[in-house]
Amino acid sequence: MDEIKLGIQYAFQTKNPLTLAVSGTGHCAMEAAVLNMVEQGDKVLVAVNGFWGERVTDIAKRLGAEVHQLVKNPGEYFTLEEIEKGLIQYAPFLFFITHGESSTGVVQPLDGLGELCHRYNCLLLVDAVASLGGTPVLMDQQGIDILYSGSQKVLSAPPGASPISFSNRARKKIYNRKTKPSSFYLDMEELAKYWGCDDNPRKYHHTAPINTFFCLREALAALAEKGLENSWKLHKENSLYLCEGLQKLGLKLFVKEPDARLPTVNTVFIPEGYDWKEITEYIMKNHGIEVSGGLGASAGKVLRIGLMGYNSTKFNVDRVLRALEDALQHCLKNKL
């Protein structure tokens, strides 16, 4: 467990003592982040430019928070100016934003965001499930107060144990709650004792998914051996190579600005006249590759091609481009 903690601290680029893995998948980490921070009536501002903001809105509302949304179109990201307006208008104590919007393929710039939030006495909560290890996120430097990710994306471990970390600012809020968090399983003050994150003696809390913890430990070690910079570079290169190839096939990328493209989840418009399900099923059946349709607002509009961790290679890009080319010819033929 200590080694997992160290591995997460490296991957997140943080020195936070309150750093651990929750015993569940990415959604569970999202819920752990929100339920430990939020109390009844607390004001939360959620950036919504795809699926994940809507999900956090749902979770925070269940917990009795007063939730406000900052909304942009799927495929776009938020500027500091837009966020500042929201912070002024709603005066939230917590601001949520998705770093890697996997439903749309957008990466959210994070520089300056922590500082901005803190200026308005607001904590910054960032979802890095689809982005961690694939594109830079620097928890301490960017002033992120709560950060979580999953194990089965870039880390390439099985799903079921999810890294999470809290800044001292966030930790103080947790330790000074007026009410206990809604969950015992995810209660961070209890988990801190289980994981040896504070000065208390270690204490049994629940049975952890221990086999998955061993996998996560290995995955974090592999990332550390490769090095974060190398991992970011590799994901960027393979994504650029894929995007070039997609455009050569005559396809149009969903995210306009090249810098806003998430290298781990690449989104491309479904060309007119095609049925996305026919394409993805053809590719699965004939090429053994899973390409996803959209999710939420992007459903029916895009195909999503994942290039994450172990899977992010030039060889795989060539395979998926061949598969797509074949599918586009085949599915067109079917229509003629």
Added chain:
Amino acid sequence: MDEIKLGIQYAFQTKNPLTLAVSGTGHCAMEAAVLNMVEQGDKVLVAVNGFWGERVTDIAKRLGAEVHQLVKNPGEYFTLEEIEKGLIQYAPFLFFITHGESSTGVVQPLDGLGELCHRYNCLLLVDAVASLGGTPVLMDQQGIDILYSGSQKVLSAPPGASPISFSNRARKKIYNRKTKPSSFYLDMEELAKYWGCDDNPRKYHHTAPINTFFCLREALAALAEKGLENSWKLHKENSLYLCEGLQKLGLKLFVKEPDARLPTVNTVFIPEGYDWKEITEYIMKNHGIEVSGGLGASAGKVLRIGLMGYNSTKFNVDRVLRALEDALQHCLKNKL
């Protein structure tokens, strides 16, 4: 997932359509059971004769329930008369009881309990984490409304996916809630769609710990091949054999009534003058066997010896008896 559902229905002896595995360990299933049933202000009665009743009390209170306790000494179980008095006195809508009290080694008789609860318009919630497969629990026949277990006890799969099932009575309460459950990750109405438990089309809900699901599927298949009756018989025989051996070593069993002894977790008093930690550490170091100390109210009083699933064999009983004999001599010598 359909095969896991069938396997759980067999292990639980139920036909409930709302049967699935939650994406977490036993504690997560406990929380899923409580948070889906309970709304703010609901009256809950909890049977406390060890650790698990206290844990459920904590969870239900976090959710704003009005919680009352029926308390007995650790090592004892509840009679139908005692429970009936509690139902009359507190008029709860939900009654919680632990089938296999793993902190004390007590098995709770369940016959007639469902009928009794229903007579008082109360739903019956049973924890079978430590007992499922090791001693009979018959969900439909015993009128249990909510039943859950873990994957890493008798089922001998890795921890991280936990069977749970809801009767139609319990399901109706869930589908008619006035407020959404506090958790999205564990929201049974959403999970029912994910698992294809109702007439709705299957719908993505969260990423499940899919590798652990495959393990659970195998474990359930192995139990079905062996047969529940055989599994119950084997656990009973090995536990009796262990209890005999413990008594021959001059040790005193913690649970007085032979019929009330849980065959999966066997509790024995720490003999006077011995330090439990010295014994368990000696056995771990010299015999490679983990014997546990007590938990909660039984801490410092008992040793707990698990005989579960794959691990419940005569061969292992002989090993642990030899190890204990050795430890008792060694730890005594140290004191002289």
